[in-house]
Amino acid sequence: MNAPIAAPVSAPAVRTTCAYCGVGCGILATPDGAGGLVVAGDPDHPANFGRLCVKGSALAETLGLKGRLLAPRIGGREASWNQALDLVAQRFSETIARHGPDSVAFYVSGQLLTEDYYAANKLMKGFIGSANIDTNSRLCMASSVAGHRRAFGSDTVPGLYEDLEQADCVVLVGSNLAWCHPVLYQRLAAACEARGTRVVVIDPRRTATCDIADLHLPLAPGSDAVLFNLLLAEIDRCGLVRENPENLAEALAAARATLPSATGLAHSVIRQFLDLWCNSERVVTLYSQGINQSDSGTDKVNAILNCHLATGRIGRPGAGPFSVTGQPNAMGGREVGGLSNMLACHLDIDDPAHRSAVGDFWKAPRMAEKPGLKAVDMFRAVEDGRIKALWIMCTNPAVSMPEADRVARAIAGCDFVVVSDIMARTDTTRLAHVLLPATGWAEKDGTVTNSERRISRQRRSRAAPGQARDDWRIIADVAARMGWDEAFGWQSPAQVFAEHACLSGVAGRLGSDFDISDYAGITEAGYDALAPFLWPQAVGRNGGRFFGEGRFHTPSGRGRMVAVTPRLPAPAGPEWPFRLNTGRVRDHWHTMTRTGLSPRLSRHLAEPFLELHPADAARLGLRQADLAEVMNPQGRAILRVLVTDRVAPGHPFAPIHWTGDTGPSGRIDVLVPGAVDPVSGQPASKSATVAIRPFAADWYGFAVSTRPIRPACDYWARAVLPAGHQAELAGRGQPGHWEDLGRELFGLGAEPLLVQDPRQGIVRLAYLAEGRLQAALFVARDPVALSRSHVIATLDAGCGSDILAGRPGADQPDPGALVCACFSVGMNTILAGIATQKLMTVEAIGRALGAGTNCGSCKPELRSLLEAARTAPITAPELAPSDQT
Known part of the structure; x- marks a missing residue:
């Protein structure tokens, strides 16, 4: 008689640290007995107290050996x-x-x-x-290092995370904390809820972080030092200078000479910011890449530090400048x-x-x-x-x-x-x-x-x-x-x-x-x-805070202010009329060599994109989901258009993550010039000037396959799925035979199911084996509109020729585009809950559907859906929009 096979015995949890951003979250990694890990936040780690963002939560999904370098x-x-x-x-x-x-x-x-x-x-x-x-x-973060050394005599971060929870006012400058440092965002959001902490977001773009902001200042890109010079002059005018750092008189003179018009902000908005900062004894000014990634980043850092040095709001509970880093x-x-x-x-x-x-x-x-x-x-x-x-x-x-x-x-x-x-x-x-x-x-x-x-x-x-x-x-x-x-x-x-x-x-x-x-x-x-x-x-x-007692690492022991004369970016010219902002998305990391292995991290935003203001889109003749060609003397990219008023006219945004393996035309740093800050040597990654025009594709495609997809067309971006792979495609010129293109894409020799309407430019191919979908290709003259979530769910599942409809039947739910990656909750599911269950708050959505109850990074999107539902109420029969691009 054979002995029963014992179930794998899990080993004790290993206390370790997350591999992503500079928050440094503690993680409990428990071997599952089958070669994998179960990942959870460490409740005893003082950085996160058990919280994790969706990327940290998904770390166990990135541990496979696919693509690993295993030998020299x-x-x-x-x-x-x-x-x-x-x-x-x-x-x-x-x-x-x-x-x-x-x-x-x-x-x-x-x-x-x-x-x-x-x-x-x-x-x-x-x-x-x-x-x-x-x-x-x-x-x-090199500009932060340089700014710290000029002001403090050392590269010292003076504050602690708990200052975010002790401050009366937190000013976020050039930091999309909700997406780039989600656990700190959660800690700050909790402080807002518990003790009424006021939040100011200073960013040309309206990001997810603005969801908790009392005030958003969409200042002109590059004008941060102007704003903080205005603040320094106001500090002096209000008699709030309480310290005697080096170069105080020179810094004040430069601040008084600064004109507010360069910020592009209304006087009333500037006044609200100045009053809030000056009237809040405990202020944290937290900044990140929006400050550092500039050819005058060090001066911007010192303009911020000047305000804290002059007022003595540094190194004390709930008060100080705070640079947050992007890497672990x-x-x-x-x-x-x-x-x-x-x-x-x-x-x-x-x-x-x-x-x-x-x-x-x-x-x-x-x-x-x-x-x-x-x-x-x-x-x-x-x-x-x-x-x-x-x-x-x-x-x-x-x-x-x-x-x-x-x-x-x-x-x-x-x-x-x-x-x-x-x-x-x-x-x-x-x-x-x-x-x-x-x-x-x-x-x-x-x-x-x-x-x-x-x-x-x-x-x-x-x-x-x-x-x-x-x-x-x-x-x-x-x-x-x-x-x-x-x-x-x-x-x-x-x-x-x-x-x-x-x-x-x-x-x-x-x-x-x-x-x-x-x-x-x-x-x-x-x-x-x-x-x-x-x-x-x-x-x-x-341990503890630095500089609270007024002693610094300069030869004199005093803090050192810097007289900052703001240097604004040169205006975009007629040949390259747009100034391109770059940054991260919520669920991906750097060049995706790790996050790109997780199917759920790829579902929120699965291809490179260009956020474009509606006025710019109309002038350029671009619509939602079109492709745009972005170019300058450094290079060229092709990106999916996302029309949104989150960005200002003339200032589009594109993410940094796509590579030659995941989306070669989306390699955004080919457009970034090599201009650097003269003090820190940090590149100005957010100020490339570019031209934009429609990419005139003759056809668009969406493909799924249980096998790797091998695109060879003008535009493609691919991502992993739970049961295989997906790719967005577009090209110029018509392939001779779509069946041949299917064979090249999927490496399959079988004959596909084929639906073709040459008059409308529609082609749909499906490859089945024993009744299970192995691959499918959907082609149209315009960006392909179908239920991607339905097609993805059908991959490697039993189906028939109805898969070529690209949408679920009337009796099948269509979750829609992913909103909550932690619990895989789609937009249509959320909209249905709002309409049929009367879910009128983010908390109610969380209780009913789970969305937003783990990392919280999707809460701004949930609030946007609630706002949209309030302005245009949804009824149950209307809940069938596809999750088209």
């Missing part, structure tokens, strides 16, 4: 680790010997763990002897000197005493003596041959850098390129000579630091797949082969962390704000048990 590759062929590491060490050593240390570079990532970052920084700056190591964090470990990278103009532990590479101290600690044979190349300049140096060997770690610059096409060509032309990544096929890995398989989230051990300076552990909860290795280990193995095995002889990430903590003690004695030397002697057991903590942690220094 040289020239596209699998190789052993020894072969790959020997070649990397040899080529870097030879290049340095022939051309000097500055002929090589590392481009790293805010998604590396601190231990990985530390190893890379040590190798480049202390042993290779160059500071040519920069990071994709340069693209998101952007702060950790700053702490170890991951930027090319910094040393480890917030020391200054331009200071000989700091260089000497770090060099002595590392026993470095050749310390870098000057700042290295910042990101844009680094890839220019790759382009012109000054950089001859390049190592890219955990990032995708061929998509995410400004002038992305130019950057891709530069990488392709470099003598020797190494890429460490978890994925085998990205726009960047395709250009590499050597690929090194790295571990990803849930597979590696280390630490990350969130936006409030809280260091948390990321813990391994599953085995590394294939031959993947931790990044710190790969770096140490290359360093050993270059002759520095003793200095990189760590056997665990705990040893790397302990060394970093020990070095921070050296930095602390030199006056650095960053000092975690309490952990210099940490053991493996102590590291395993390490609880989240705020830095600094050293003798006599114990």
Whole structure:
């Protein structure tokens, strides 16, 4: 008699940290006994107290091995680790010997763990002897770093998340908190509900975050420094200057000389903002990429900091400026000197005493003596041959850098390129000579630091797949082969962390704000048990807020104001009349190498789009769901049109996430010029000037398949589904035979069911096997109108020829376009609930349907649907709109 098969036994939950934004949410990852994980928020983690956004909730859905890089590759062929590491060490050593240390570079990532970052920084700056190591964090928060250093004498974030819950007024500047930092948005929304916190949103675009705003200031793009100079002048006029920072008189003079007209705001709106800020003793000004991603981003940061320095509203409960970062470990990278103009532990590479101290600690044979190349300049140096060997770690610059096409060509032309990544096929890995398989989230051990300076552990909860290795280990193995095995002889990430903590003690004695030397002697057991903590942690220094007592890290000990003369963007000209804003969507992340693996994260917004004001759309002859061609001297993109008054005339918006694998014509950074802030080197990613015109497609298509779809047409964007794949398509010229196009798309040889109406330009193909739908293609002269949710639900399910109708029968529910990704609640389901169940509040919708009750990111959309229902009441018979694009 066979013994019964035991059910898988789940292992204990592993306390770890989320892989996405800089909020740094704690996660409980529980192995499910079948190779996967069950993910939940950690109720004891002080960043999120159990909350998670939809991306964090879906992390377990992104852990499959599809597309993973599982073994080293040289020239596209699998190789052993020894072969790959020997070649990397040899080529870097030879290049340095022939051309000097500055002929090589590392481009790293805010998604590396601190231990990985530390190893890379040590190798480049202390042993290779160059500071040519920069990071994709340069693209998101370098202007904050520069502004902090000018004002505080250090790159210090003074406040804590709890300040959002203690403030009387929270001002959000250039931050779509609801979509980009959803858990902080939830904490702020709860504070509004509980204690009446007032919220101001300053953003040219009306974003989801405006849902909780008492005041929205749709200022002219680029005029943020003007507004905060007006605030500083008002602070002085009202007698609210309570501190005596350096350069106060100069900063006030610049503020008084600033004219309000450049903001494009009505005087009454400016007055409301000034009164609210000045009359609220506890004010938090929280800012993000809308401030940083500018060619005057550092000045904008300092214009904000000036107001807090002058009033003393800094470092106190509920008061202070607050920079929130976009990546899980952007702060950790700053702490170890991951930027090319910094040393480890917030020391200054331009200071000989700091260089000497770090060099002595590392026993470095050749310390870098000057700042290295910042990101844009680094890839220019790759382009012109000054950089001859390049190592890219955990990032995708061929998509995410400004002038992305130019950057891709530069990488392709470099003598020797190494890429460490978890994925085998990205726009960047395709250009590499050597690929090194790295571990990803849930597979590696280390630490990350969130936006409030809280260091948390990321813990391994599953085995590394294939031959993947931790990044710190790969770096140490290359360093050993270059002759520095003793200095990189760590056997665990705990040893790397302990060394970093020990070095921070050296930095602390030199006056650095960053000092975690309490952990210099940490053991493996102590590291395993390490609880989240705020830095600094050293003798006599114990976390908390900075600067509340008025002491700063400047030589005088006083804060330092900066006289800001606002620099406004040059007006868009007649040839390129639109100024393009860029940013993120709710459910995707960076270039989608992780979120693109989750079907539900792809359902909210499944293709690249262009938000266009109705007046602009009418003038251009563009309608909802048309395709628009967007172009400038840097490049060209084709995007789906979304007509909306959320954007101002002349200022369209497009998301950053699509790549050569998911939507090649939607690679938006091909349009972004390489203009940078002169102080921080951060690119101006939100101010490309472009021309827009209709893309004259002869046909549009929508396809689903249980197998990967292989488009070859002018426009396509694809996404994963629970049972397969989908693609939006469009092209010029008519294919000779639609059956041939179907075979090319789906790789199927069977004859399809075919419905064709040449007069109307309608073609519909369906491939069935044993009565189950394997693939379908819907073609029309105009953007295809059908129930996508119905077709997707039918894929790999029993069906007949009625699938070609593209809509459910009268007796079948059609949930409509996805609104709540957490619980897969569609628009039609919500509208039906409003109409038939009289669900008149967001809370009522949540109780009845679940929508909005987990991460809360869809609540602004729920409120919009409620508002629409109030202005145009819906009756049950009308609840059949398709979820057409």
